[in-house]
Amino acid sequence: MMYSDIPAAQTLVLYFESRGVKNIVISPGSRNAPLTISFTKNPFFNCFSVVDERCAAFFAMGMAQHLQEPVAVLCSSGSAMLNFYPAVAEAYYSDIPLIVVSADRPSYRIDIGDGQTIRQENVLEKHIGYSANLKQDVSHATQTISKYGKSLLEDGQEEIQEHNEREITKALAVAFDEKYPVHINIPFEEPLYGRVEEPSVQIQNLEAQAAPDSPMEENWDELSEVWRHSSRKMVLVGVNQPNAIETEVLEILANDPNTVLFTETTSNLHHPDFFESIDSIIAPIEKSEDREELFQKLQPELLVTFGGLIVSKKIKAFLREYKSKQHWHIDTKKANDTFYCLTKHIKTNPNQFFKRMGTNGSGESDFKAFWEHKKDGYEKKRKDYLEEIPFSDFIAFDRIIKNIPKGYQVHLANSSTVRYAQLFAMDRSLQVFCNRGTSGIDGTTSTAVGSSIYSEQPTLLLTGDLSFFYDSNALWNKYIRQDFRIVLINNSGGGIFRILPGKEDTEEFETFFETSHGLSAKHLAEMYGFEHICAKNEAELEDALEGFYSESDKPKILEVATPRVLNNKILLGYFDFIS
The missing domain is CATH 3.40.50.1220 (TPP-binding domain)
Structure with a gap:
């Protein structure tokens, strides 16, 4: 076992271990090296490397959502942490205990023109349960502190240690007890790579000062x-x-x-x-x-x-x-x-x-x-409508949802995907998830991948093209299981905008709202080691679904091409038909 020689890094790792925070998602960097060293050299922790910080945060959030326990995501200083923000906002509104840990530059390095320095303290405060701003250790790099940050020496190391332990305790209490995301910001001065075999600090079990509100007695x-x-x-x-x-x-x-x-x-x-x-x-x-x-x-x-x-x-x-x-x-x-x-x-x-x-x-x-x-009537009419319409998103969702194997964990992308899914019955054995806290398209794939890590059942991601391509870096890691499946509905644009008010058949609408495109997932699948299947009509879709969920050496993407300019007419026509 190995620890960083910086007390604040040791303290955080020891508290995480004492509270049972086992899963740490790490984005690479230098300033966070003291923590990376301490987490990866301790067999208690399960560490995951995800390069893209936005993907890393959603990956950790998906894992926390599945496990129903806090999961930490760690990054270097500067703009890296700002890429965590979309997942933090989602976790805040979805009551998911994501622990954000950001390494920071010393206060005397900020706003003087140094690279990778921004104002990190409290930067997430509007969407966080607690912001713990730790103090920089003065027992480490004392010579540098004496030269550039003399004011830091006004507090002794003992007071700094007490402050840091108290702040970490509060943050962990909020994550565990209130299921809110929390932020722990830790400034480190160089050198960053020093190691010791035994920690130099001994942590105390301090009680958090603020406890959650107790339930009110009801009449x-x-x-x-x-x-x-x-x-x-x-x-x-x-x-x-x-x-x-x-x-x-x-x-x-x-x-x-x-x-x-x-x-x-x-x-x-x-x-x-x-x-x-x-x-x-x-x-x-x-x-x-x-x-x-x-x-x-x-x-x-x-x-x-x-x-x-x-x-x-x-x-x-x-x-x-x-x-x-x-x-x-x-x-x-x-x-x-x-x-x-x-x-x-x-x-x-x-x-x-x-x-x-x-x-x-x-x-x-x-x-x-x-x-x-009334319900019996629309269910019968829906069956009739499916027999009358040409191949489209509507038919694709009907066939796809009917063919999901029992027991799967299903992640739905936002926008059109989750709304189409609302129209068709899911088998009661399926476990369904969707990032509805902020309802954004960012991070859907990353969340599904993170959630799949500890799932006893295989995972299916049902997604649209914009959601998929927006979060394609989610596939850039080595943790995707062979039984992971993606069904990608590619209607060559943001199809939901065609059913919203303001839809126009103009070049401006297609470019700036619908964002029409001609992209395919084929080459992404090849790059990331996925098997790729394409279906362009109902017969091809039904044929592809027959073997899609069978065991394989690679995860799979089934890309279903549907008609961009026809889908909205068929969806809106459905509501007319059942009326």
């Missing part, structure tokens, strides 16, 4: 009374971890005739009596002559939400216009007022909440039965 009798006597209840579920909700709870909700439960693909909830395609219910109402009457009929008295962010723009627009009298959000940590009618934040978990609410109320309404009839 459960009062809540249960409202729940049981609400004749029109709507339960809406956003992003949810697989297997988080107990079967007993699912049955309670499914058997309540006064409750309509809307799930999203990212909710990982399945039951024949749940409504899995929200937009297929809302879109026909939008186009109906009886729009007002039907929306009022769907309007809930009580709206109960849990899970993360909602994908469907249609349900958000509906609930903002036709507000529920009461909106309860169930979460131990936070409640977003997504629909501008939040009345109660119930700080418990959904399993406990619904068990306490019970089932039927004093009377039954036709609320659920009416909308189940």
Whole structure:
């Protein structure tokens, strides 16, 4: 075992080991050498080398999301850390405990014209649970400090050590207890590569000063009374971890005739009596002559939400216009007022909440039965529509989703991908993930690769062309498993812009919004050691899917080419058809 000879580096490594932070994703650099040496020379840690910092952060975030525990990402000083920011923002809004560790230059090197120096302290503060700014050790490189940074010598090494330990303890407490990303910034002076076999510091187990808020006591009798006597209840579920909700709870909700439960693909909830395609219910109402009457009929008295962010723009627009009298959000940590009618934040978990609410109320309404009839109608019409349309994104997603083997971990890219996936039922054995915290296209592939590392099941990434090419450096590492699969829907541009307001058939639209292109993943696949298969029509797609998931010596990319100028017409036509 080997350690850096710099006390701050030793301290961080010892605290990580004591708290069980085992996984460290490292982007190469010189200023972070003290930490790289200490982590890689200690067999307790699993270290991963990912060159591109943006990819590294999403890789670590995907791993933390899968393991449900803190994972650290480490970089050198300067602009390197700024590339972590997209993943930090995603982790912040998705409650993922990503630990960002940045090596820094000494304070007297900053803003004097030295290379790779920026103002790193608190640079992530708007999207971080805690920023720990460590102090530079004065027992290391003392001669240099005496020459350039005499003010640092005002604090003795003992005070600096106490400060650093206290800051690290606070940061780790926030990561573990509150599931927020945290930032630890450590300044190092040269020399950076000194090593010792035994650490010169002994850490203390200091308690963090700030503890998470304790859950509020609820008046459960009062809540249960409202729940049981609400004749029109709507339960809406956003992003949810697989297997988080107990079967007993699912049955309670499914058997309540006064409750309509809307799930999203990212909710990982399945039951024949749940409504899995929200937009297929809302879109026909939008186009109906009886729009007002039907929306009022769907309007809930009580709206109960849990899970993360909602994908469907249609349900958000509906609930903002036709507000529920009461909106309860169930979460131990936070409640977003997504629909501008939040009345109660119930700080418990959904399993406990619904068990306490019970089932039927004093009377039954036709609320659920009416909308189940509508659901049966659109499901039949969707089958009819698929038989009428030419090859397109719509058909491709239907075939791809139907053919995913049971038990797979599925990562969805944002934009068009996750929205198409909302229209088709996923098998209940699949575990579905998507970066819905900020809903960006950056980092989708990196997140899937990181998540796959410790997955007991194979991983499938279902992605669009812009998301894939934007994050192509995600394939630039040696950790991609042979059973990793990517299905790439290549419609030669940002297809989602063709279904949004403002779409025009002009050169400017194609260049600056849709960003049309003629790229293929073939050469990227060859460079990174993937097997590449291409499908350009329905027959080729079905043929390719037959052997796509079979065992192989290489990971695979199935690239599905679809018609750029036709996809939007077919998607919008679907909503017309089921109406």
